[in-house]
Amino acid sequence: MFEDKNTQRTPIDQLGEFGLIKKITEGVTLQQESSQKGIGDDAAVIAHKGKTVVTTDLLIEGVHFDLSYVPLKHLGYKAVAVNLSDVYAMNAQPTQITVSLALSNRFPVEAVEELYAGIHLACKQYKVDLVGGDTTSSTTGLLISVTALGEGQEEKITYRSGAQENDLIVVSGDLGGAYMGLQVLEREKAVFKVNPQSQPDLSQYTYAVGRQLKPEARKDVIDLLDGLDIQPTAMIDISDGLSSELLHLAEASDKGLQVYEDKIPIDPEVLGIAKEFSLNPTTVALNGGEDYELLFTVKQADFDKIKSHPLLTVIGHMTTAKAGSHLVTGLGQQIALTAQGWNPLSQSDV
Amino acid sequence: MFEDKNTQRTPIDQLGEFGLIKKITEGVTLQQESSQKGIGDDAAVIAHKGKTVVTTDLLIEGVHFDLSYVPLKHLGYKAVAVNLSDVYAMNAQPTQITVSLALSNRFPVEAVEELYAGIHLACKQYKVDLVGGDTTSSTTGLLISVTALGEGQEEKITYRSGAQENDLIVVSGDLGGAYMGLQVLEREKAVFKVNPQSQPDLSQYTYAVGRQLKPEARKDVIDLLDGLDIQPTAMIDISDGLSSELLHLAEASDKGLQVYEDKIPIDPEVLGIAKEFSLNPTTVALNGGEDYELLFTVKQADFDKIKSHPLLTVIGHMTTAKAGSHLVTGLGQQIALTAQGWNPLSQSDV
Numbered sequence: 001m002f003e004d005k006n007t008q009r010t011p012i013d014q015l016g017e018f019g020l021i022k023k024i025t026e027g028v029t030l031q032q033e034s035s036q037k038g039i040g041d042d043a044a045v046i047a048h049k050g051k052t053v054v055t056t057d058l059l060i061e062g063v064h065f066d067l068s069y070v071p072l073k074h075l076g077y078k079a080v081a082v083n084l085s086d087v088y089a090m091n092a093q094p095t096q097i098t099v100s101l102a103l104s105n106r107f108p109v110e111a112v113e114e115l116y117a118g119i120h121l122a123c124k125q126y127k128v129d130l131v132g133g134d135t136t137s138s139t140t141g142l143l144i145s146v147t148a149l150g151e152g153q154e155e156k157i158t159y160r161s162g163a164q165e166n167d168l169i170v171v172s173g174d175l176g177g178a179y180m181g182l183q184v185l186e187r188e189k190a191v192f193k194v195n196p197q198s199q200p201d202l203s204q205y206t207y208a209v210g211r212q213l214k215p216e217a218r219k220d221v222i223d224l225l226d227g228l229d230i231q232p233t234a235m236i237d238i239s240d241g242l243s244s245e246l247l248h249l250a251e252a253s254d255k256g257l258q259v260y261e262d263k264i265p266i267d268p269e270v271l272g273i274a275k276e277f278s279l280n281p282t283t284v285a286l287n288g289g290e291d292y293e294l295l296f297t298v299k300q301a302d303f304d305k306i307k308s309h310p311l312l313t314v315i316g317h318m319t320t321a322k323a324g325s326h327l328v329t330g331l332g333q334q335i336a337l338t339a340q341g342w343n344p345l346s347q348s349d350v
Numbered sequence: 351m352f353e354d355k356n357t358q359r360t361p362i363d364q365l366g367e368f369g370l371i372k373k374i375t376e377g378v379t380l381q382q383e384s385s386q387k388g389i390g391d392d393a394a395v396i397a398h399k400g401k402t403v404v405t406t407d408l409l410i411e412g413v414h415f416d417l418s419y420v421p422l423k424h425l426g427y428k429a430v431a432v433n434l435s436d437v438y439a440m441n442a443q444p445t446q447i448t449v450s451l452a453l454s455n456r457f458p459v460e461a462v463e464e465l466y467a468g469i470h471l472a473c474k475q476y477k478v479d480l481v482g483g484d485t486t487s488s489t490t491g492l493l494i495s496v497t498a499l500g501e502g503q504e505e506k507i508t509y510r511s512g513a514q515e516n517d518l519i520v521v522s523g524d525l526g527g528a529y530m531g532l533q534v535l536e537r538e539k540a541v542f543k544v545n546p547q548s549q550p551d552l553s554q555y556t557y558a559v560g561r562q563l564k565p566e567a568r569k570d571v572i573d574l575l576d577g578l579d580i581q582p583t584a585m586i587d588i589s590d591g592l593s594s595e596l597l598h599l600a601e602a603s604d605k606g607l608q609v610y611e612d613k614i615p616i617d618p619e620v621l622g623i624a625k626e627f628s629l630n631p632t633t634v635a636l637n638g639g640e641d642y643e644l645l646f647t648v649k650q651a652d653f654d655k656i657k658s659h660p661l662l663t664v665i666g667h668m669t670t671a672k673a674g675s676h677l678v679t680g681l682g683q684q685i686a687l688t689a690q691g692w693n694p695l696s697q698s699d700v
Contacts, residue, residue, distance in 0.1 A: 018689075036401065040602070041509050042439035042587055043405035043500070051386065052402050055393035056482060056497055058450040062489040089392035100408040100495055132406055139412040145450055145495035147406055150393070159391050237392055252390070339368075 009108035024116050032095045035129040044131035053150040055086035061141035069185045074213045076118025083148040085217040085292040089237035092152030096131045100145040102138035160252035163234035167297040169316040172221045174265040179288025180273040181212030207269045215292045228305045235296035243286040244339045245295050256323035259316030262330050359458040374466050382445045385479040394481035403500040405436035411491035419535045424563045426468025433498040434476050435567040435642040439587035442502030446481045450495040452488035510602035513584035517647040519666040522571045524615040529638025530623040531562030557619045565642045578655045585646035593636040594689045595645050606673040609666030612680050
């Protein structure tokens with residue numbers, strides 16, 4: 001952390017445009033049957049049998065990530081994973097990505113290789129093919145634009161808009177970890193600035209820091225729902241905090257909802273860090289971003305299939321639009337949910 | 351030119367994230383049958399009957415465009431058109447785009463609206479749907495990332511790799527205009543810097559400046575080939591200069607080629623500007639970028655169908671890999687083509 005491990009620094013100019021592209025793309029193999037043509041032509045050619053889903057994200061240095069504590073390999077992995085999360089949130093399977101990079105001349109070839117090592121690792125992990133992109137110079141900093149394509153069957157694709165009254169609201173995994181991990185990293189960065197000799201001990205924060213630096217997209221949840229033969233009625237991924245995503249679901253479905261504070265899954269380590277930072281863990285779970293868990297609704301009849309699954313937690317149910325969207329606290333108070341988000345204008349899908 | 355026509359300046363913060371997204375997306379209607387779900391969910395859903403083609407480009411302020419002479423509306427239009435050009439170069443029809451924007455706080459809401467006015471105009475012109483994107487803040491400047499999806503029939507999709515010996519090499523339109531337009535604009539910018547009261551007279555340079563500021567993708571050529579029942583054997587769009595694209599074609603097809611200097615189509619205005627700038631017009635056509643014409647090969651048997659078409663010019667023919675790739679000058683000399691490109695590492699598809 002905080003040290004430059006790139007001992008070798010080859011300027012990109014030295015390699016040249018075609019040399020860099022060759023380096024980036026060498027070893028890229030296509031593993032998806034639907035990838036008919038990958039890198040190397042004006043466009044990639046994809047042969048999906050089902051519907052194609054497409055989503056895109058832009059990550060910008062200084063806005064979305066801080067290279068003083070984010071290793072480039074992790075960044076590459078995360079840039080892919082957060083996009084795939086949007087594909088899974090449609091109850092579809094990601095199949096291809098394109099990656100565009102803009103980078104200033106402060107990045108040597110070795111840095112680009114590190115970044116792509118993470119991108120390739122994520123491609124391998126999620127079985128998606130890198131089929132195109134664009135590489136360009138930037139006047140400042142690093143920028144990554146990823147577009148993910150996926151494939152879904154018409155009858156399985158799940159929108160935000162399908163939730164019905166009395167449907168159960170379910171979240172995967174646990175919440176607030178990525179945000180608390182970020183707080184820990186920011187604190188250690190501040191300490192490092194004052195004392196560059198300090199060696200941060202992150203051993204107590206492994207889970208939260210891992211959630212921040214190397215989030216995973218919930219392919220396992222989509223596969224699980226498929227295995228349990230559950231068709232969610234509505235789904236969204238949790239990138240901007242639970243509260244904001246609940247409101248998106250409610251609005252798109254023209255319904256209200258009620259969730260219970262004491263049902264919201266939070267990891268014990270995250271509870272501990274929240275205490276250390278004097279933050280209310282529920283607030284962290286509601287408004288902290290970047291968890292990339294899935295939030296979905298299922299029919300009541302599916303309750304038995306999911307009730308004891310360790311990956312899934314029922315946190316509430318849908319009501320009517322008129323009833324509004326509320327959190328029921330541990331003390332039984334109803335609090336209207338607000339879309340605070342955690343980082344306005346920084347990660348907004350349009 | 352060179353003056354700020356935005357008299358109203360609403361800070362983006364004042365509108366907020368959701369307000370901005372609403373402004374950007376209001377009035378977006380889906381016109382493609384294949385656009386099953388556009389903006390408003392985790393991902394868009396597309397139902398292509400044929401194959402899906404996908405391509406992406408990144409445009410960065412200070413690298414790819416200079417806002418002192420590029421109007422935002424033109425920039426939005428161009429960002430879309432250059433992407434669609436890659437789809438047409440596959441002999442496919444573009445159907446959807448996603449647009450991601452990063453912008454610093456020096457851009458007011460009105461600037462974003464201007465940019466989107468151009469994007470929407472291009473969507474209308476080329477009948478593509480804006481189905482998603484991402485809007486984010488940037489620490490400096492403006493950045494536009496566009497991904498285009500298109501649809502093509504398996505038997506019509508054209509790669510760079512299919513050219514055969516003796517196939518004819520054809521270009522659409524004329525070359526070098528966009529590059530000379532850029533030179534004119536750069537010269538006027540330099541004049542304006544010295545004398546801000548100067549009013550540039552661009553009336554002699556209308557064609558070239560138009561080619562630079564508002565390039566069109568050659569949908570008409572793809573439609574024409576379809577109408578003439580011509581299946582090109584290989585195709586590429588000319589974004590980095592004729593020379594570089596010829597070499598891509600030759601390499602991908604494992605062939606050589608011969609093109610004739612006196613066949614290369616150059617507009618009279620462009621010839622005049624080249625003279626004014628003491629540049630060799632052939633060099634300009636070979637190495638000047640951003641023409642977005644199509645370069646393709648057809649079987650000799652198709653010659654009669656295209657020989658007198660005003661949009662198309664036969665400039666040479668394919669040979670063997672062993673023979674190499676050459677330009678035959680007006681004096682009959684053979685010169686080996688080199689991939690100079692015009693802006694290394696600035697617009698490189700990987």
